[in-house]
Amino acid sequence: MVDVPKPEELIKVDNKPPAKGWMDVPPDISAGKYPYPAQPKSLKYLDLPNPRDWSPLDDDWQLPENWKEIVHEGLKERLDKYRSLKVFMDTCVRCGACADKCHFYIGSGDPKNMPVLRAELLRSIYRNDFTAAGKIMSLFPGGKRLAGARTLTKDIIKEWFSYFYQCSECRRCSVFCPYGIDTAEITMMGRELLNLLGINIHWIKDPVSNCFRTGNHLGIQPQNFKEIVEFFCEDIEEITGVTINPSFNRKGAEILFITPSGDAFADPGTYTFMGYLLLFEHIGLDYTFSTYASEGGNFGLFTSAEMMKRLNSKMYAEASRLGVKWILGGECGHMWRVINQYMDTMNGPADFLEMPVSPITGTKFENAASTKMVHIAEFTADLIRHNKLKLDPSRNDHLVVTYHDSCNPARAMGLFEEPRYVINNVCNNFYEMPESTIKENTFCCGSGSGLNTEEIMETRLQGGLPRANAVKHVHDKNGVNMLSCVCAIDRAVFPPLMDYWVPGVDVTGVHELVGNALVMEGEIERTTNLRFEPLGDTEGDSDE
């Protein structure tokens, strides 16, 4: 593991472009600058091509013999299959509106992290291989370069690996593109092509293969999943005196609840999980967990459309098997991109389920008419709106909260107001970060799309700088000490990001705040919050 520079060093971003043109500047693939490659056992498990032991530091990446043909055919197939890709390849006029919108560019100053240039890495091959202009121009000396085209080489494959894994597919750039080019989909295509050659990363392939084996990214087996949830219930009983007995794989339950497995494993997501349990108990919801569809996340999205489809299908297969009416989804980020933008044409429409209706308020969630999957922030906001929750927001008075719009719920489903409505009803101190850094302009945590692995910590801290900078603004100005969010990757990556750039700011899921504010029937007087910290004491011992 490579040591990370001090913040005062990392903040010195060098925006001077290199002396040579971008085609002549090789990527920095040195220790600490690349995510570890996938282990052969994961690729074998998933029937993915070219499983082998390799390192990006090797000269020879052991590509298949016909690697060039594989990439050419792979790109051709995708251009035929996805009209969007063809449009994105053709329409860019290189206006540069996206250039300074990328958190990785802002944090690194590397021109190849400008979304326009990241796309050019692939577009230059497209021009060369698939456009008349590229083909004609290449007949003349220097013409190829003039047309922005280049011939695919092994070094370009290495460049793709470097830069398609420095994009977190957050889509902030696409908000500013006058043509609406979705650069995340270009990165996704780049990664798909690399996957055809067996170039993939451990932090994505290990969760994907775990998900196939056990139903979730972490590899939690059924009996263990049940034990973990029961462990949360024991802690809840100790804190609130309320006994909760959730069900698992229960046929005939009205609702199937699915959340990222990260919340069943890593702090502070575990406290959000406890928040869900308290909420459902509070309203007497008829729901069940599945130990098979025990993952909201879908690292298949960071692999290929096919892999995303395969992982997504188990949620719906399980909903059908259990005979539930609809699915309630937890605080996951990229799950909602999969559900809202791809599920419907991939594994849907889910006609075997019913139009989601809140059993408590009768509200029809017509926005989820096709996917049959409702976001918990919408569900809870609706409960509060109908005065169905007994809340004591003063229990969160020691917190000064801001809200990070997690990229995918914000930009892939337009979830802006519901989480804020919930937070403002369970907390008394809430401050917004600057307008240009929230809602659809939200800045990524810097580690999304499977980049939340430790060996590239410097890149992650650079990418997280714009978000951290906005948090620092409200920390300094309003005394914000708690960053809330609705994504398990956020909850995993913000603690080290805050410790590095904005010490003194902690991280929480929205439903942890809800769980702390909920006044449960028959509860004992609460002396601690869900983290076992004394109520009203921010300096409490959080080491449990």
Add this chain to the structure above:
Amino acid sequence: MAETVEFEGKSFNVDEDGFILDFNEFCPEWIQLVKKEEGIEELNEEHTKVIDVLQDYYKKNGIAPMVRVLSKLTGFKLKHIYELFPSGPGKGACKMAGLPKPTGCV
């Protein structure tokens, strides 16, 4: 990329961060090797308790326990686990116990 590490007559296949790739390769010599890396002079009963708890849990469940469960099962607060294993429960204790690193939204 897998590497092979030799120590006191044993060889171990490890990942980039030096975690054993296959739990079956675990043996007492492995503890001695990681102990040196961690800068722990002598293992005491508390170190052994943490390692035993981790291994029992892993054998039963195929993954490491979450930190809160580890605390409960050992009776040690997280702060104390860091005192025992300076690199923490994951990079210190799990590594010494021969467990792989968890991946995903963690």
